[in-house]
Amino acid sequence: MRRLFSTFAHGAPGVGLLLIRVVAGTTLIAHAVAMLTAGPEVASAVLHLLSAGIGILLLIGLWTPVAGVLTALDAAWLAFSSPGDAGFYILLGALAAALVLLGPGAWSVDARLFGWKRIEIRDKE
DSSP states (O other): OTTTOSSOOOHHHHHHHHHHHHHHHHHHHHHHHHHHHTOOOHHHHHHHHHHHHHHHHHHHTSSHHHHHHHHHHHHHHHHHHOGGGHHHHHHHHHHHHHHHHHOOOSSSHHHHHHSOOOOOOOOOO
16 A cells, blocks of 8 residues: 555645545445435345445545545446436546545555554663
């Protein structure tokens, strides 16, 4: 993960990335829950369960580049399968692509697992 991002953004850029992750993640989860309560077919239910799982990964910031690519693919699939809401799904895919390119930010599980560590070496005295 460190090879993808040289640093995890702190401050205002980190808050912006957190906001993007929260919006994209909650949107995926809310859409999946709404579709699952409608009683879809088995194949469609599996897709919506995967969407909810990807939304949870984005929400906590774990494996963000992978989750972002999967979100963009899911949004593209949903945009083609329901052309009436294509604009909404294109916007969701654009948010996911931005997360893939920019990274998860400092307030993410990725930053805690794969971010730079500080090692302090104490004197022998």
